[in-house]
Amino acid sequence: MAAPRPPTAAELAGNSVPIFVRAHSRRNVLTGHLARWKVGICPFVAGLSPAFDAFVVARIRAIATAVGAPTQPYGKCSGNVFIAFTTQPQRFLDVIAKRAPNLLGFHYPDQTRALATMTRAIQSWYATSTLGCRGDEMLDVSHYWPGGIPGACLGSRLGNGQRTLIDVVLIIVDLRKVLGDEIGMISDYLAALSLTQAQTDRCGNLPSILDLLARDCP
Numbered sequence: 001m002a003a004p005r006p007p008t009a010a011e012l013a014g015n016s017v018p019i020f021v022r023a024h025s026r027r028n029v030l031t032g033h034l035a036r037w038k039v040g041i042c043p044f045v046a047g048l049s050p051a052f053d054a055f056v057v058a059r060i061r062a063i064a065t066a067v068g069a070p071t072q073p074y075g076k077c078s079g080n081v082f083i084a085f086t087t088q089p090q091r092f093l094d095v096i097a098k099r100a101p102n103l104l105g106f107h108y109p110d111q112t113r114a115l116a117t118m119t120r121a122i123q124s125w126y127a128t129s130t131l132g133c134r135g136d137e138m139l140d141v142s143h144y145w146p147g148g149i150p151g152a153c154l155g156s157r158l159g160n161g162q163r164t165l166i167d168v169v170l171i172i173v174d175l176r177k178v179l180g181d182e183i184g185m186i187s188d189y190l191a192a193l194s195l196t197q198a199q200t201d202r203c204g205n206l207p208s209i210l211d212l213l214a215r216d217c218p
Contacts (some may be wrong), residue, residue, distance in 0.1 A: 007206045016206055023204040026197045028128060028140070028164040029106055035128050035164040035197045040070035042077035043194060047085030047175065052183060056083065059187035060194050069195050081194045083171045089118040092172060103127050103170045106140040120200075121177035121213055122186075124193040127168040139167070169194055185212070 007016075025034050043060045045053040060081070064071050072078075086092050096103055097116035104115050104125045115125075128140045171193055178186055188209045192198060200210050203217040211217040 005207055007208075011206055020204045020206045020208070023202065024199050024208070024210050026199045028130075028197075031130055031162050031164050033162065033164040035126060035166045037070055037195070038131070038163075038165045039080070040072035040077070041081050041169075041194060042072040042079050043081040043083065044079035045083045045085070047173070055183060056187045056190060059184065060191040063188065063191040064195060067195070080167065081169045081171070083173065083190055083194075085173045085175050087175045089123075089172045089174045093118050096170065102139070102141055103168060118172065118174065120174075122171065122173050122189060122193070124172075124198075125170045126166055126197045127170075128197075129165050129167050131163040131165055140164075166197065185209070189213070 027033060028035055041060075041064055043057050045056045047053070048056070061071055061074065084092055093116050097112055101107075101112060101116075104112070105127055107115050130138055130140055132138075171190060173186070173190075189212050192208075192210050193200075198210055200214055201216075203211050203214050
């Protein structure tokens with residue numbers, strides 16, 4: 001497994017970046033918006049040695065700072081990005097589905113089994129909320145729907161005043177499938193998943209760390 005090369009200036013020209021965003025973005029099922037962080041991220045990593053856990057945390061925080069994403073002070077924050085390295089990912093996910101299903105993101109009860117199935121080496125889930133145009137905020141959970149999300153405001157062609165916010169990110173890494181891969185490359189991939197609700201199943205038009213585990217990439 002090799003990290004992709006950086007894109008060239010020619011590849012970045014024109015409308016390549018908007019096309020890339022559309023290819024790799026996963027829009028919220030309720031609002032159709034891209035989710036973004038409102039509060040600073042606070043990553044928590046478990047399952048490796050203490051030194052490697054700390055390395056992954058530091059790498060994610062460094063990338064977040066580099067791209068201008070909000071971060072909370074190190075050592076003085078409540079975790080909102082939880083990354084688990086485990087050799088039994090499905091068993092871990094089964095516990096999450098039973099005890100804290102809201103961590104899997106918005107879904108109806110009959111969708112839980114499919115959503116809580118580990119199908120990739122690294123998989124992510126996003127608990128989100130909707131912020132209305134008047135400042136009211138509500139978690140995106142099925143028992144508040146339909147008609148339960150904060151309202152939009154009309155009158156602008158640029159937006160309706162609603163925003164989708166990322167509250168908690170859960171990422172599970174199957175240690176059996178990444179054994180031997182370079183920890184820095186894996187950390188970069190985890191950082192991308194931590195900062196945005198990304199689509200990672202297909203290649204984008206530009207080389208990206210998000211292509212690392214895509215099935216149809218060279």
